[in-house]
Amino acid sequence: MSLFVESVGFGFVTASVLALASVGFTLQFAVTNVLNLAYAAVMTVSMYAAYMLNERGVSIWLSAPAAIAAGALISVALNGLVYTPFKRRGSSPIAMVIVSLGMTLILEFGTQAVAGPTNVSYSFSQGATVRAGSFDLTVVQLLLIAISLVIMAAVHVLIRHTKLGKAMRATAANPDLARNCGIRTSRVVAATWLISGALCGLAGLAFGINSGTFGATSTDLFLVLILAAVFLGGPGEPYGAMLGALVIGVATEASASVIVSDYKDVIAFLILLAMMTVRPQGLFGARV
Amino acid sequence: MVYYITTILVYAGVDAMACLGLSQQFGIAGVTNFGFIIFQAAGAYTAGVLSLPPDSANGGFQSYVLGWNLPFPLPWIGAAIVGALVSVPFAGVVGRRLRGDFAAVALLVTAVMFNLLVTNFVPLFNGAAGLSLVPAPLQSAVNPQSGAYQWGYGAAAILLALGVYWFVNRITESPYGRTLRAMRDNDAVADSLGKDLRALRTSSLVIGGAIAGLSGGVLVGFINLWDPQAWGYAETVVLFAAVIIGGSGNHRGAMLGALLVPVAFEEATRYIPPVAGNPNLVPALQWVVIGLLIVAFLWFRPQGVLPERRRRLATRAPSADAEAALPNPAAGGLDAPAGGLDAPAGGLDALAPPVDRGRLPHAAGGSAVPERTAAPILQCRDLVREFDGVRVVDGVSMAFERGRLTGIIGPNGAGKSTVLAMLAGTLEPTDGRVLLDGEDITGLPAFRRARRGLVRTFQLASEFKRLTVLENLLSAIPDQRGETLLGAVRGRRFWGAQEREAIERAQAMLERFGLLGIADRYAGDLSGGQRRLVEIMRALMAQPRVLLLDEPMAGVHPRLAHQIGMSLVSLCQEGMTIVMVEHELSIMDEFCDPVFVLAEGRVLASGTMAQLRATEEVVEAYLVG
Numbered sequence: 001m002s003l004f005v006e007s008v009g010f011g012f013v014t015a016s017v018l019a020l021a022s023v024g025f026t027l028q029f030a031v032t033n034v035l036n037l038a039y040a041a042v043m044t045v046s047m048y049a050a051y052m053l054n055e056r057g058v059s060i061w062l063s064a065p066a067a068i069a070a071g072a073l074i075s076v077a078l079n080g081l082v083y084t085p086f087k088r089r090g091s092s093p094i095a096m097v098i099v100s101l102g103m104t105l106i107l108e109f110g111t112q113a114v115a116g117p118t119n120v121s122y123s124f125s126q127g128a129t130v131r132a133g134s135f136d137l138t139v140v141q142l143l144l145i146a147i148s149l150v151i152m153a154a155v156h157v158l159i160r161h162t163k164l165g166k167a168m169r170a171t172a173a174n175p176d177l178a179r180n181c182g183i184r185t186s187r188v189v190a191a192t193w194l195i196s197g198a199l200c201g202l203a204g205l206a207f208g209i210n211s212g213t214f215g216a217t218s219t220d221l222f223l224v225l226i227l228a229a230v231f232l233g234g235p236g237e238p239y240g241a242m243l244g245a246l247v248i249g250v251a252t253e254a255s256a257s258v259i260v261s262d263y264k265d266v267i268a269f270l271i272l273l274a275m276m277t278v279r280p281q282g283l284f285g286a287r288v
Numbered sequence: 289m290v291y292y293i294t295t296i297l298v299y300a301g302v303d304a305m306a307c308l309g310l311s312q313q314f315g316i317a318g319v320t321n322f323g324f325i326i327f328q329a330a331g332a333y334t335a336g337v338l339s340l341p342p343d344s345a346n347g348g349f350q351s352y353v354l355g356w357n358l359p360f361p362l363p364w365i366g367a368a369i370v371g372a373l374v375s376v377p378f379a380g381v382v383g384r385r386l387r388g389d390f391a392a393v394a395l396l397v398t399a400v401m402f403n404l405l406v407t408n409f410v411p412l413f414n415g416a417a418g419l420s421l422v423p424a425p426l427q428s429a430v431n432p433q434s435g436a437y438q439w440g441y442g443a444a445a446i447l448l449a450l451g452v453y454w455f456v457n458r459i460t461e462s463p464y465g466r467t468l469r470a471m472r473d474n475d476a477v478a479d480s481l482g483k484d485l486r487a488l489r490t491s492s493l494v495i496g497g498a499i500a501g502l503s504g505g506v507l508v509g510f511i512n513l514w515d516p517q518a519w520g521y522a523e524t525v526v527l528f529a530a531v532i533i534g535g536s537g538n539h540r541g542a543m544l545g546a547l548l549v550p551v552a553f554e555e556a557t558r559y560i561p562p563v564a565g566n567p568n569l570v571p572a573l574q575w576v577v578i579g580l581l582i583v584a585f586l587w588f589r590p591q592g593v594l595p596e597r598r599r600r601l602a603t604r605a606p607s608a609d610a611e612a613a614l615p616n617p618a619a620g621g622l623d624a625p626a627g628g629l630d631a632p633a634g635g636l637d638a639l640a641p642p643v644d645r646g647r648l649p650h651a652a653g654g655s656a657v658p659e660r661t662a663a664p665i666l667q668c669r670d671l672v673r674e675f676d677g678v679r680v681v682d683g684v685s686m687a688f689e690r691g692r693l694t695g696i697i698g699p700n701g702a703g704k705s706t707v708l709a710m711l712a713g714t715l716e717p718t719d720g721r722v723l724l725d726g727e728d729i730t731g732l733p734a735f736r737r738a739r740r741g742l743v744r745t746f747q748l749a750s751e752f753k754r755l756t757v758l759e760n761l762l763s764a765i766p767d768q769r770g771e772t773l774l775g776a777v778r779g780r781r782f783w784g785a786q787e788r789e790a791i792e793r794a795q796a797m798l799e800r801f802g803l804l805g806i807a808d809r810y811a812g813d814l815s816g817g818q819r820r821l822v823e824i825m826r827a828l829m830a831q832p833r834v835l836l837l838d839e840p841m842a843g844v845h846p847r848l849a850h851q852i853g854m855s856l857v858s859l860c861q862e863g864m865t866i867v868m869v870e871h872e873l874s875i876m877d878e879f880c881d882p883v884f885v886l887a888e889g890r891v892l893a894s895g896t897m898a899q900l901r902a903t904e905e906v907v908e909a910y911l912v913g
Contacts, residue, residue, distance in 0.1 A: 095586055224397055277386070
């Protein structure tokens with residue numbers, strides 16, 4: 001029983017990392033209607049950007065801005081140089097997915113070409129183990145949860161209480177109408193990519209911290225978890241993504257204590273496939 | 289050296305087969321199956337465990353299922369069969385309800401999941417270590433290491449690839465292939481013309497699955513091992529890259545792509561010397577280049593190196609005077625002119641069907657209305673349709689009599705197109721019934737209604753863009769012999785005669801509307817008015833009993849609209865029932881009786897145009913001015 005409880009605790013940590021990534025992903029999708037499968041690859045590059053500082057002795061926490069900046073810049077470049085030109089040409093959604101797969105190869109293996117094939121890890125101290133409720137978590141793990149909660153609150157404030165957030169919601173709901181109402185949708189889109197890219201970078205850093213060791217292709221499986229969380233909550237629904245991240249994070253870790261841990265991610269796959277076949281708009285969504 | 293060349297031959301054959309299977313699914317049928325690699329993997333594993341001895345053999349260091357030690361060619365046959373079987377459940381995911389890119393991602397995820405399961409569930413296929421010591425076919429008869437065997441294997445792989453090419457070509461260049469391409473171009477319209485999308489997609493997946501499975505069997509017999517690393521999602525991306533670069537929709541392109549990408553590219557980079565400090569540099573860059581190639585080709589040359597060929601089926605050229613009589617349609621002169629109308633050329637009436645105006649149903653004051661059978665052929669009762677809480681259609685009941693040209697008019701947003709869609713089955717009603725010949729068809733999907741003779745056209749451009757005009761027309765013909773997979777397999781001898789007749793009929797229809805000159809043009813390249821005509825002609829080719837037209841005259845030259853109207857009337861006299869949603873009141877005046885007026889989701893009034901013009905509510909709601 002305590003193994004189960006412990007794994008639920010780990011589930012919260014995974015959910016925290018997943019929440020950062022899923023909310024970023026779903027915000028992008030909401031505003032552009034493009035499934036950016038290169039998202040995990042951008043996480044990878046951001047992870048390594050922080051690593052480059054960290055291996056030279058900079059504290060991992062001070063390397064965070066490198067990861068965030070890398071994520072934001074690459075995401076904006078990806079949108080401006082790749083997705084927008086293809087969209088403007090009228091490419092089908094399938095073509096966009098294939099393009100994003102191509103970009104994944106370029107980004108991930110480009111990173112591997114530079115950084116080498118061996119796995120690396122951040123150097124930082126996990127800190128003491130703290131008893132939080134019935135969970136035993138390290139200081140770093142609690143920090144990840146705390147950061148995630150703060151970011152979620154910030155996203156909430158952004159969406160509900162700022163002008164940009166309102167513009168984002170309008171553009172997501174109906175881009176043509178938003179444009180006709182005087183909203184500069186191209187700027188909103190660029191801002192969205194910047195913000196979601198920053199979240200992606202931060203998620204990459206958190207993933208690297210939480211993973212122990214990582215390589216250029218480590219985030220491939222994580223992308224499926226992100227998709228599971230996003231589709232569970234509903235593609236384009238930020239609050240849905242938060243809930244989805246919680247469910248997927250806890251479910252995958254908890255299932256590791258019940259079934260063989262090698263299969264723990266399978267539950268995420270099954271949830272994703274079930275949602276796609278039964279209710280593609282997710283629990284919260286109206287769009288399909 | 290021998291080994292090197294024969295290895296390349298085998299890989300070329302195997303990759304060509306895999307790409308052909310993918311080309312059939314993706315290029316022809318439009319099914320983006322990112323889980324494709326699973327079929328090849330299933331075939332390879334099947335051939336492996338069928339040809340291997342029981343897993344206790346060889347010291348028992350592997351564990352896997354079966355192990356029946358079957359002789360060649362049974363493992364290869366098993367591989368193809370299992371590849372086909374594995375593809376069947378995929379057909380469920382690739383249904384129409386799911387957005388194309390979502391479905392594609394779902395398939396990708398499925399592939400990754402199966403890889404995960406096979407990697408971790410060791411008793412199945414020996415987990416991550418995979419199968420090894422897989423017996424080579426006929427290894428007891430011929431030494432697999434000998435040159436003769438190697439060449440033989442290479443030749444067999446190439447021959448099989450050519451055989452697959454012949455087969456895939458046979459079924460693609462047939463009415464079945466044409467129907468697949470129509471589904472690819474616009475599945476909603478194909479559905480409305482009576483095509484069973486689910487059966488088409490399933491058959492396409494099964495073919496591709498069998499071919500991929502066979503390719504896996506051939507490969508595993510040569511390299512004698514198979515593990516999950518060989519079929520990660522990256523391998524699927526490589527296959528897609530090959531098909532895109534070679535040319536999707538063209539089977540020769542698929543084979544070229546197979547040669548260029550998995551074979552030539554990977555072989556060429558083998559010769560680049562490894563960089564001293566970074567031994568992984570070249571393999572990693574290989575992937576970067578493949579990614580770049582995918583993006584570059586999709587940008588600069590999405591049709592691939594060998595684009596899909598245009599099928600020129602026309603056997604007749606237009607005769608000079610027939611063309612001259614009409615406002616030149618081939619030059620796009622069908623669109624409504626910006627300025628005034630010229631006097632029509634004399635030949636126009638020659639093309640109009642011989643109709644005695646006095647006997648038209650709405651003849652002013654006349655009672656020369658022919659006998660009509662009492663029961664309406666099509667009716668709807670209390671139709672309701674809600675969108676997000678808004679009642680777009682709010683209790684509409686209409687009855688359409690046999691052999692009449694009925695009009696539906698109403699202001700924008702009245703729900704006309706929605707009602708039409710519910711009658712045709714392309715939209716489900718929230719409530720209410722639709723009856724055809726007295727039988728309740730409310731639950732019947734669109735393609736089944738089409739097969740019963742209820743066909744519709746669409747308001748927005750809905751031609752099959754990458755089919756020629758002639759192919760568009762041919763696609764609508766019901767009950768074509770060559771349209772099933774079996775019919776296509778039986779070849780031209782089976783369906784050729786019927787096809788020739790169909791082409792004649794289509795050309796006659798084109799000639800009647802003056803469009804024979806553009807028979808072999810891609811429908812996507814036409815002007816708006818031409819596309820509108822093609823759509824009407826296509827619906828007529830389906831020989832419907834009831835034809836539902838959604839604003840057929842929009843953007844059409846008024847003279848031609850008149851001529852179309854006359855053709856429609858003559859069709860009604862021959863027994864067809866036509867329901868037409870239109871905005872042009874002059875068309876209603878001239879051709880339609882009765883006319884229903886819809887406003888705000890309800891029937892406001894019905895009757896002849898003369899009666900309606902006299903009704904005050906109608907005038908206020910719609911006919912003001």
